[in-house]
Amino acid sequence: MNIAVMGYGVVGSGVAEVLKKNHASIVKKSMQESLELTRILDLRDFPGDENEALLTKDFKDILNDETIGIVVETMGGVHPAYEFVLDCLKAGKSVVTSNKELVAAKGNELLRVAEEKNVNFMFEASVGGGIPIIRPIISCLAANEIDEIAGILNGTTNFILTKMINDGMTFEDALKIAQELGYAERDPSADVEGKDACRKICILASLCFGKHVYPDSVYTEGITKIALADVEYAKAWGGVIKLIGRATRYGDGKISIMVSPAFIQNHSQLAGVDDVFNAILVRGDALGDVVFYGRGAGKLPTASAVVADVIDCARHTERRKFFGWEDSVEDYVVDYLDIKHPFFVRAKADKQAVAEHFGEVQYLEYEGAAADEMGFITAALTQREFDAKVAAAGLEVGSVIRVTDY
Amino acid sequence: MNIAVMGYGVVGSGVAEVLKKNHASIVKKSMQESLELTRILDLRDFPGDENEALLTKDFKDILNDETIGIVVETMGGVHPAYEFVLDCLKAGKSVVTSNKELVAAKGNELLRVAEEKNVNFMFEASVGGGIPIIRPIISCLAANEIDEIAGILNGTTNFILTKMINDGMTFEDALKIAQELGYAERDPSADVEGKDACRKICILASLCFGKHVYPDSVYTEGITKIALADVEYAKAWGGVIKLIGRATRYGDGKISIMVSPAFIQNHSQLAGVDDVFNAILVRGDALGDVVFYGRGAGKLPTASAVVADVIDCARHTERRKFFGWEDSVEDYVVDYLDIKHPFFVRAKADKQAVAEHFGEVQYLEYEGAAADEMGFITAALTQREFDAKVAAAGLEVGSVIRVTDY
Numbered sequence: 001m002n003i004a005v006m007g008y009g010v011v012g013s014g015v016a017e018v019l020k021k022n023h024a025s026i027v028k029k030s031m032q033e034s035l036e037l038t039r040i041l042d043l044r045d046f047p048g049d050e051n052e053a054l055l056t057k058d059f060k061d062i063l064n065d066e067t068i069g070i071v072v073e074t075m076g077g078v079h080p081a082y083e084f085v086l087d088c089l090k091a092g093k094s095v096v097t098s099n100k101e102l103v104a105a106k107g108n109e110l111l112r113v114a115e116e117k118n119v120n121f122m123f124e125a126s127v128g129g130g131i132p133i134i135r136p137i138i139s140c141l142a143a144n145e146i147d148e149i150a151g152i153l154n155g156t157t158n159f160i161l162t163k164m165i166n167d168g169m170t171f172e173d174a175l176k177i178a179q180e181l182g183y184a185e186r187d188p189s190a191d192v193e194g195k196d197a198c199r200k201i202c203i204l205a206s207l208c209f210g211k212h213v214y215p216d217s218v219y220t221e222g223i224t225k226i227a228l229a230d231v232e233y234a235k236a237w238g239g240v241i242k243l244i245g246r247a248t249r250y251g252d253g254k255i256s257i258m259v260s261p262a263f264i265q266n267h268s269q270l271a272g273v274d275d276v277f278n279a280i281l282v283r284g285d286a287l288g289d290v291v292f293y294g295r296g297a298g299k300l301p302t303a304s305a306v307v308a309d310v311i312d313c314a315r316h317t318e319r320r321k322f323f324g325w326e327d328s329v330e331d332y333v334v335d336y337l338d339i340k341h342p343f344f345v346r347a348k349a350d351k352q353a354v355a356e357h358f359g360e361v362q363y364l365e366y367e368g369a370a371a372d373e374m375g376f377i378t379a380a381l382t383q384r385e386f387d388a389k390v391a392a393a394g395l396e397v398g399s400v401i402r403v404t405d406y
Numbered sequence: 407m408n409i410a411v412m413g414y415g416v417v418g419s420g421v422a423e424v425l426k427k428n429h430a431s432i433v434k435k436s437m438q439e440s441l442e443l444t445r446i447l448d449l450r451d452f453p454g455d456e457n458e459a460l461l462t463k464d465f466k467d468i469l470n471d472e473t474i475g476i477v478v479e480t481m482g483g484v485h486p487a488y489e490f491v492l493d494c495l496k497a498g499k500s501v502v503t504s505n506k507e508l509v510a511a512k513g514n515e516l517l518r519v520a521e522e523k524n525v526n527f528m529f530e531a532s533v534g535g536g537i538p539i540i541r542p543i544i545s546c547l548a549a550n551e552i553d554e555i556a557g558i559l560n561g562t563t564n565f566i567l568t569k570m571i572n573d574g575m576t577f578e579d580a581l582k583i584a585q586e587l588g589y590a591e592r593d594p595s596a597d598v599e600g601k602d603a604c605r606k607i608c609i610l611a612s613l614c615f616g617k618h619v620y621p622d623s624v625y626t627e628g629i630t631k632i633a634l635a636d637v638e639y640a641k642a643w644g645g646v647i648k649l650i651g652r653a654t655r656y657g658d659g660k661i662s663i664m665v666s667p668a669f670i671q672n673h674s675q676l677a678g679v680d681d682v683f684n685a686i687l688v689r690g691d692a693l694g695d696v697v698f699y700g701r702g703a704g705k706l707p708t709a710s711a712v713v714a715d716v717i718d719c720a721r722h723t724e725r726r727k728f729f730g731w732e733d734s735v736e737d738y739v740v741d742y743l744d745i746k747h748p749f750f751v752r753a754k755a756d757k758q759a760v761a762e763h764f765g766e767v768q769y770l771e772y773e774g775a776a777a778d779e780m781g782f783i784t785a786a787l788t789q790r791e792f793d794a795k796v797a798a799a800g801l802e803v804g805s806v807i808r809v810t811d812y
Binding site: 014018131269271274284286295 | 420424427428431432435536537538541542545548549550551673675677678679680690691692693694695696697698699700701704706707709710711712713714716717718
C-alpha cells in the first residue's frame, strides 16, 4: 500500500522522516506487505530535498493514483484542505490529518463521508500533538460516560505563562522570547487569543459528547490581558494561571464549553505542566480523572501521531472505525453567561462595597501588591450574576480570571 | 453476545456494575445487538446479591456455553486462573483479564494461544488500573521506537511514601493508615516489597520491547528500608522518593529493568503523583516523553478498563489484535550489577574517605540531620563499581537510593 502526503511543511516533512526512520517496524505493525511514501503534494519547490522525486504540484497525481490508499493532510487551514480531503475520501482513500482547523470546522461532514465510503478519517495529531488522546478517549474510555474534559491545549501560551510564573517576565517579553525560539508565529493571535485551544477543545467535546461543536459557538478568551499582578495573586492563592479549554456535560444533555485563563491549584496535575507541554484531563464516571501529558506540538511528536494513524488505517483498510459524532443542534451549547464558577477579581474597590454586593469573599495578598488594588475570589456565580455585581459595586476591574476545581 | 465473569470479588463485581450502569452506550459501542452478562463463576455464595441467579461454582458452565463469547478473568493469582483462561481461549472465547500475576507469568503463552485460535486476550486493567496504557502503547505509539518506560505502578506504596513526604510520618505509621483505609493488605509484602510493581513493569517491558520478561529476572527492592532522613535528603536535593519500575532498551537489543525506590526531581511529572495515583512515562524516539496519570487501582477504575477491553473484544470478534511478544531469550535482561546510575548514599563516613574513593560527590544537607551521618550523591556508577567503592571506603551505610533523570 502506498501513502501520499499533502503539505510538505514542518509536520509533513516530519511524517516523511518518521516513515523512513522506523520503516521496518512500521511496515510490520501495519500488517501490509509494504507501506511506501510515493507522492508529496506541495506548491513550493524543494530543490535537493531527499524526497524531491516524489513532489508534485497537481492534486490529481494523488487522487487518481489507485496505488495510494492513505493520504496524509498536513497543509493546514480549511481551504483547499477540505476539498482535497473530501475528494480523497470519496475516491475510497483513507485520510489522516493533523489539521485542527479542518476537523473543528468540517469534522462531522468528513466523518460521515468516510463512513459512507467505508474508509477511515483520523486526526489523532489534531489535538495534543504527539500525545495519544483521541484513540484513548474512544477505545480505552469506552466503558465510561465522560463528564468533563479539560486541558492545556496550546504550547505557545503555556510557554509564555510559564515564563511569567517562573521568571516574573511580562507577557510582552515572554511573547518575544517565544517568537525568537520559534514557538510563536510573527502574528501570534491564533495562539494568544485562544483560537487554537478553542479548535482543540471543540474536537474533544465533539468526540466526548457526541455532537459537533463549532468554534464560533465557544466563548474564547486569550492570555493577552494577564498581568504579573494576577500571577502573584494566583501564587498567594496556592496555584498558577493556565490557559484552559474545558467542556462539561450537563444532566439535560447540554454542554458548557469555554477557553479562558484559569486559576489551577498547585496540587493539580495540570499545574505542573510547564513550557510547551500540553496535558489533557478526562473525567469519567467510573474512572475518575485521567491525565495525558506530553509534547503538544513540534515536528516529530506530531508526525509520530500522524504515522500512528497511518498504521491504523493500513491495518483496517476495509472497515470504518467506530468513531464520529452527529451534527450540531440548536441550543446544545449553554450560553457562557450562564456558566457558574468562582471568579478571581483584581480591582480598585473598597471592601465595604465588595462585602455588600459579593457577600463573603476570599481576599488574597502578596508583598508588593499595588496599594490601591485588591485581589479576591468570589463564591460560584454565573457570568451574568457576576457582571451585575461588578456594575452594582462600581468596581474598577483590572482582571477577572475564572477559578477551577482541578 | 454474552459475557461471563470469573471471580466475583472487588474488580469482578465492579465489572458487573459498570456493565449494568452504562449498558446502553456499551452495547452501542460494542457494535453487537446485545452484550449481556449471563454467568459469574465464584466458589463463594452471595445470598441476596442482585446477580445471584448468574452465579455458578462450575467452570464448565462457562466453558461449554456457546453463547458466551467473552470471558472476564478477575480471580487473581496464577492458578487456577491460568488453566481456566487457557481452556476458554482454546474453546474460541476471547478473554479479558485484570490479573497482572497471570499476565506476567504466562502472557506470552496465552497470547500465542489466542493468536492460534483467532480470538483476543486483553489485559489493559493489569497495569495502571483504569489508566489507558496498554492500548496507547500499541496503537498510538506505533510510530515510535520506545526507548524507555518508567512508572509509579503501585498505589499502596505511593500512598505510604506520600504520607512520609508530606506529613513526616514514619513508614510503619503510614503503612498502618494505609491498612486502615483498605489500601494495603494485612500482609502488605506484595506491595511494600515491590513485587506488584515488578509484575507490572514486566508486562510493560514485554509489550514495549517485544520479549517476555519474567518477574524473577528483575532486581526488585521495596520501600521498607526508607527512613525519614532519606525523605529529607531528597527534599534538600530538590526532589522526592518514589517507588519506580523502569525498563530501558539498549542499542544491542538487551534491556535493563528494575524496581526500586528512586530520587525523582521535583519538576518531573512523576514527582507530583501523590496518594494512590499511578503514572507511567513512555519515552519514544519521535515523541519524547509522554505521561499517563490516573487511579491505578480501585473497583470502578479497574472495572472500567476491563469493560473497555470487553467492548474491544466484542467489536473485533474474528480477528486477533496485533499485539503480543516473543518468548524470553537468555541474557536478554542485563545483570542489575551492570546498570549504571548515580546513587544517593546516607552513611556514617568521613569526607576524606568519600573523596578518596568516590571522587567528587554532591553533599546534601538538611536541618535536623543526624550529626554522625552524611548524605551525598555519587557520579553515575554501576552497582558493581558502587559496591566496591562502599567496601573500600569502609562506609557504614544507612540507605542507598538510585537517582533518576526524570
